[in-house]
Amino acid sequence: MQQPVVRIGEWLVTPSVNQISRQGRQITLEPRLIDLLMYFAHHPDEVLSRDNIIDHVWMRTIVTNHVVTQSISELRKSLRDGGDSNAEYIVTVPKRGYKLTAPVIWCEENSDEIDNSSTSPPPPIAATNAEPTEGVTAATPVPPASLQTPTKKAKKPRIAAFWTWVMFLLSLATLVVFIVMSVVDHNAAVTKTRLLLNPRDIDVRFEGGNSCNNWVSQESYAIGLGGLITDLLNTYSTFMVHDKTNYRVNEPSSSGKTLTIQFVNQRHYRAQQCFMSVVLIDNADGSTMLDKRYFVTNTNQLSIQDDLFNSLSFVLTQPWPNRMREQLALFRTPQNTALMRFYEARQLILSGDAQALGKASDILNGIIKETPDFNYAYEYKVLVDVLRQSQQPFDKEQVAALNEEFKKIDQIPGVEKTSVYYKIKTVDLLGKGDIDAAYEEINKSIELEM
Structure with a gap:
């Protein structure tokens, strides 16, 4: 079954092979970037918020806005590759999201093959060379039967037919050579684009x-x-x-x-x-x-x-x-074993489900008891508890404990220089329905990570 192929501006997007291509360029993108570009293609000239993008591209997996920002930045970089550096395919709409501004045209999977074949030398060479031959054949005089010489005149049609076949086969061979050359040149161009590396x-x-x-x-x-x-x-x-x-x-x-x-x-x-x-x-x-x-x-x-x-x-x-x-x-702790368990807790946080968050909370709680000075682990412990509370509301005792954690984290020296601190405040404000304040806090976190 053919997969949809779309032309976005100058780029032909082929999702089945995770590639975008245009004249002289062919780039292979990561699957998540192809999914992101195809989602924009389904909503041209429409402002898409970060939450909307996360829901439909990352399928509600818990990711930070930094992941969305970085993915769009990589996508913009790929779309500007080899072209006008000032061209903007995806623009940022302040306080709303992102919008695809390039024209979108949907086509079939084999449309790029049609475009490639159109660049090959046209086949009418055979017809052009055959027309004079037909004219010569038609112009050959046919004398009356009573005046024909059987031994000499009968050879002329055979000679004309022979040269007709020679010209036809010659033009056909020329056409085949041109087609082979175009295919070889096309493959060479693809190989070169794959070898273009960015040293940074x-x-x-x-x-x-x-x-x-x-x-x-x-x-x-x-x-x-x-x-x-x-x-x-x-x-x-x-x-x-x-x-x-x-x-x-x-x-x-x-x-x-x-x-x-x-x-x-x-x-x-x-x-x-x-x-x-x-x-x-x-x-x-x-x-x-x-x-x-x-x-x-x-x-x-x-x-x-x-x-x-x-x-x-x-x-x-x-x-x-x-x-x-x-x-x-921030990762320095007197207990070296705490670092490995801290990374294990971070992996569980990325899973995002209630069971993984509960296990991550237990691991971080054990780290904090063993190393009370490991403030960075305490920040992640508060982040996990806020995420758990957003999924399933806490009881009175748990809410009181969470409020105590908020008071303690505000007293950690230099906490305002960490992005985790603003992520905690963002999730808490979203739970309270204060969207504008949450927007300001998450932007502070993004600025620290950019």
């Missing part, structure tokens, strides 16, 4: 497996590191990082670098040990920019995190600003 883009991937002990906590730790690298580099560096730790589709990417995290079960001396391997590859030439192996224990999780960020700063020649170092300091 980095893909962060996680290779799954279960070859190590404590696999669940180790997986959460590795995915948490990948998410932290993505958030901090997107906010405080000139690199655009794409978090693909939970992205299981292996397709060509335009990112110039790939950071892969995986656990390797390898013999070390006489014992079988599990190492966390972190490799940064330059996709332009396949060279290895960074190759680190860490033996993760309960006492070195913070030191591994610090060493990894210092190594990335060196190989990327990107000094970390003081604001980013302050964000990294």
Whole structure:
């Protein structure tokens, strides 16, 4: 069954292969970007709010507005690729949402093949060459039967037919050659577009497996590191990082670098040990920019995190600003084991269902009891409780406990510099129906993450 194909402005969007193309350009996008673009195509010249986009593109999965903003930014960047840098396909409508302004034309799946075939040399060459031959054949004089010489005159029609076939086969061969050349040139152009890499883009991937002990906590730790690298580099560096730790589709990417995290079960001396391997590859030439192996224990999780960020700063020649170092300091805790459990709780928060949020609340509550000075974990504990209260209203005792948490979090030094603080206030204000105040608070959170 053919899937719908749509032309948006100059781009032909083919959702079946996650590609957009136009003259001389062909770009493969992530599935979520294709879904976002197709949703805009179904609502041209219509203002779509962030909540509307989340409901229909992310299917009510709990995501932050930063995810929507980053996705639209990547989509705008792809649509401006190789064209007019001032062209705006998707515009921002202040305090309302986003709108697709480019013209939208729906067509069939094979319409691009029709467009490609139209660029091939036209076949009327055979007809053009055949017309004079037919004229010569028609102009051949036919003398009366009584005056014909049987031995010589009978050869003329055979010679004319022979040259007619020669010209027809020659023109047919020429047409076939032109078609083959056009197909070869088209394939070469596609290969070149896939090799166009952006050196400032980095893909962060996680290779799954279960070859190590404590696999669940180790997986959460590795995915948490990948998410932290993505958030901090997107906010405080000139690199655009794409978090693909939970992205299981292996397709060509335009990112110039790939950071892969995986656990390797390898013999070390006489014992079988599990190492966390972190490799940064330059996709332009396949060279290895960074190759680190860490033996993760309960006492070195913070030191591994610090060493990894210092190594990335060196190989990327990107000094970390003081604001980013302050964000990294939020993860410092006297109990190293708390960091791995904290990342596990963050993974559960992303699930968004009541059971996962309840489990995340229990994990964070245990961390807070063991390390009362871990203020960042306390912020996430309050965020989880606010989300739980929005799904299922608390009783009087739970509401009183939540109000005490609000009072305590307001007294944490530097809490106004963290985006989580404003997310808490946003969810609380939405539950109270104060939409305007919630809008202001979430914008403060976005500003800290941009």
